[in-house]
Amino acid sequence: MKALKIQLINVSIGYMSETIIEDLSLDIMEGEFTGIFGPNGAGKTTLLCAVNGLARIPAGKVFINGEAFNILNENALRRKIGYVPQHFEIDAKLPVISEEVILMGRYGKMGCLRFVGNVEKNLMRELASLLEINHLLRKPFGQLSGGEKKRVLIARALMQEPEIMLLDEIFAWLDRDMASSFTKAIRDVHKTKNLTTLIVSHNIETIYKLCSRVIWMEEGKIVFDGSREDFMKRIRIYDGLN
Amino acid sequence: MMDLINFAFFQKALIACLLAGTACGIVGVWIVIMRISFIGVAISHAAFAGALLALVLDKPVVLFSFIFSLLACAVLGPLSDRGQLHPETSIGIIFSSTLGLAFLFMGILPEGKSQALNLLWGSILTVTLQDVILLAATAIFASLTAIFLYKEIQSVIFNRELAKASGIAASIFFYLLLFFTGAAVSTTITSVGGLLVFALIINPAAAAYQITYSMKKMYLLSVSFAVLSGWTGLFLASILNLPAGACIVIVSSIIFAVSVIFSPKRIRKNASEN
Numbered sequence: 279m280k281a282l283k284i285q286l287i288n289v290s291i292g293y294m295s296e297t298i299i300e301d302l303s304l305d306i307m308e309g310e311f312t313g314i315f316g317p318n319g320a321g322k323t324t325l326l327c328a329v330n331g332l333a334r335i336p337a338g339k340v341f342i343n344g345e346a347f348n349i350l351n352e353n354a355l356r357r358k359i360g361y362v363p364q365h366f367e368i369d370a371k372l373p374v375i376s377e378e379v380i381l382m383g384r385y386g387k388m389g390c391l392r393f394v395g396n397v398e399k400n401l402m403r404e405l406a407s408l409l410e411i412n413h414l415l416r417k418p419f420g421q422l423s424g425g426e427k428k429r430v431l432i433a434r435a436l437m438q439e440p441e442i443m444l445l446d447e448i449f450a451w452l453d454r455d456m457a458s459s460f461t462k463a464i465r466d467v468h469k470t471k472n473l474t475t476l477i478v479s480h481n482i483e484t485i486y487k488l489c490s491r492v493i494w495m496e497e498g499k500i501v502f503d504g505s506r507e508d509f510m511k512r513i514r515i516y517d518g519l520n
Numbered sequence: 521m522m523d524l525i526n527f528a529f530f531q532k533a534l535i536a537c538l539l540a541g542t543a544c545g546i547v548g549v550w551i552v553i554m555r556i557s558f559i560g561v562a563i564s565h566a567a568f569a570g571a572l573l574a575l576v577l578d579k580p581v582v583l584f585s586f587i588f589s590l591l592a593c594a595v596l597g598p599l600s601d602r603g604q605l606h607p608e609t610s611i612g613i614i615f616s617s618t619l620g621l622a623f624l625f626m627g628i629l630p631e632g633k634s635q636a637l638n639l640l641w642g643s644i645l646t647v648t649l650q651d652v653i654l655l656a657a658t659a660i661f662a663s664l665t666a667i668f669l670y671k672e673i674q675s676v677i678f679n680r681e682l683a684k685a686s687g688i689a690a691s692i693f694f695y696l697l698l699f700f701t702g703a704a705v706s707t708t709i710t711s712v713g714g715l716l717v718f719a720l721i722i723n724p725a726a727a728a729y730q731i732t733y734s735m736k737k738m739y740l741l742s743v744s745f746a747v748l749s750g751w752t753g754l755f756l757a758s759i760l761n762l763p764a765g766a767c768i769v770i771v772s773s774i775i776f777a778v779s780v781i782f783s784p785k786r787i788r789k790n791a792s793e794n
Contacts, residue, residue: 382686434682
């Protein structure tokens with residue numbers, strides 16, 4: 279039987295007087311590939327930020343492997359969670375190359391006063407091969423295209439050797455060919471690294487191809503939680519995609 | 521010109537430029553990459569107000585400027601971190617408040633304004649051995665921090681949220697960087713001056729930013745430009761009989777202008793636009 283990996287109990291999150299997530303409870307089992315679907319402002323990104331402890335949670339609890347976030351363990355728990363954000367604006371002149379961006383994912387795990395060695399560099403090269411970004415490693419990160427940046431950021435998240443991956447709209451603004459190769463890369467990474475993955479996407483096709491379970495959110499609440507087949511029935515385009 | 525080097529006061533000034541250039545060049549890299557230049561301005565004004573209060577109370581200038589700059593960091597850090605106020609608004613409030621305090625203390629200074637102006641412009645040609653030791657301590661601490669916390673600092677100044685998400689105590693490192701900015705400003709204020717220190721922090725690092733895509737090279741270039749600005753400014757001031765602080769600021773500005781004109785990043789951008 280698979281273990282409970284992520285658990286949210288009665289989580290509510292708001293900003294100023296606006297409620298973003300309201301009294302949300304959720305269990306995610308180990309190895310699941312879960313899609314988070316819903317309109318803009320439904321609270322999908324906030325849900326991911328609740329899982330990795332980046333959002334302030336005034337009410338409710340979030341557990342990772344049965345452990346609740348607190349001030350003493352938050353960094354240790356975050357090291358188990360890879361995160362790729364939706365928006366990532368950066369100055370094109372920034373003095374950092376892609377290879378360094380990927381290595382940054384490992385810094386938390388390495389701890390202070392340790393220098394990057396062969397172990398980290400070998401892992402970085404392995405991930406670059408997996409995501410087919412070897413040719414980008416020496417390029418300034420700020421000069422990469424949106425899709426290339428996303429791949430580098432996924433490699434960065436994988437450098438943590440995470441147990442959980444949180445992917446926020448990583449297919450946005452990708453053309454069809456790029457999205458197709460990206461989908462394969464994400465599926466391969468999920469399987470080979472034995473991850474529990476949550477992906478936020480507006481794209482029904484992406485969710486259908488990748489996820490075994492789908493959570494549909496509207497106005498901060500879960501309005502549907504089930505298999506992708508049931509999800510497709512619900513939105514009535516299942517036949518069209520087959 | 522070579523005769524000048526034989527004078528002990530000039531040798532001390534050259535060493536002070538080397539040490540202040542090292543400390544300010546390193547701190548500048550953090551400030552410029554994080555795009556928080558105006559936090560640096562606000563901190564240097566807070567240090568200036570603290571130094572003036574020390575003069576009023578006849579207390580140690582460095583200690584009071586350090587306390588004031590730390591207080592400014594303690595207010596600016598959380599405001600910038602939590603986004604409760606727009607960063608420019610909070611910096612503007614701190615900037616104007618510390619400037620108001622500085623003018624207030626200047627008004628009640630018992631021995632006139634010359635001491636206050638010395639703090640503003642510094643007196644690099646009259647640095648004491650104690651100033652040099654303090655500058656050396658700051659330069660060594662800044663260098664050790666840049667070397668041994670290189671990867672954490674790089675991650676935090678690249679993107680604080682991602683650094684936090686990967687399990688780095690990003691807020692602690694951010695406050696540490698602000699603390700070092702305050703320390704660099706307050707230990708250099710008596711020798712280099714409240715206005716000059718800001719030029720030495722921003723201009724050399726901004727010039728280095730135009731040239732390289734490597735943070736290690738940016739550190740080296742920023743420190744080199746800061747030291748070069750200090751030494752060239754000193755020689756020009758002595759030869760042309762001009763204020764040393766002003767010459768150093770102008771040289772650092774010229775280095776920045778040249779680096780922008782010949783920036784490989786700018787040339788590459790223009791080439792891609794054509």
